[in-house]
Amino acid sequence: MANDDDTVLDDPVAQSLGGRHARLARRLGRAATYLTGVATFSCVPADPGTEDWADLAGLLGPDAFADMFSSPAVPPPAWKPVFRLDGRQLIRPGGGRPVRPRGASDTGVVELGAQDVPEMLDLVARTEPGPFWPRTHELGTYLGVRVRGTLVAMAGERLRPPGWAEISAVCTAPEARGRGHAALLVSTLAARVEARGERPFLHVAESNTGAIALYERLGFRTRRQVTFQGFRTP
């Protein structure tokens, strides 16, 4: 039975670090972040106090990058803004109904693991789908498409609030685009998530109209607008 409670998607980093990803978390007080090399996302409680920001600074260290993901929390003035990016969060309202990709993909989907990390990092460097680190694949299942042995497309699971799995790192090498690889990978992952009784969701930058068109064609709809934010600790 799919989870109908989508309120956990309002703070997906905290919901993941406090639950499914607890084994990959570092904590101090009520602040938390991911282990180095897994992800840079950090969280403080909703409506944080001075002590919570001090705890996060203690966790990350001085002059360190604090990736607050989509949290609207405003840090103390000494925290320097690094980036702000408008985006949106999408869910698939018709959950439980696998969508077949329209584009033909003549290649099989393979599971990716630790041995594939150098190729995954290379593909990410060429396509820039968003943050991806040497241990990011430990957050969930990562799938790829290989053509004559070379990894040309991938996608995987990132944040894991209770009952949900975020599909992320969706990317296709420039020379392999328009052949349905991304559609195949996203729909395969979404079908796997739904088959285990969970629901898929996604985040995308507002400017990424190509990716938004792809996700909407696969049945995803915007749940809310978000602003991604990062800061440097004092």
Ligand SMILES: CC(C)(COP(=O)(O)OP(=O)(O)OC[C@H]1O[C@@H](n2cnc3c(N)ncnc32)[C@H](O)[C@@H]1OP(=O)(O)O)[C@@H](O)C(=O)NCCC(=O)NCCS
């Ligand atoms: C977005 C991306 C993953 C699509 O990969 P792909 O394998 O070419 O995608 P598909 O072939 O499955 O495309 C399926 C559909 O998506 C849409 N689409 C994909 N790229 C598009 C673009 N640049 N502009 C408009 N529509 C696009 C089209 O509707 C396409 O349908 P079509 O079959 O009629 O062409 C690829 O362009 C990419 O790697 N981009 C850079 C990384 C990135 O932005 N990732 C998404 C992060 S949220």
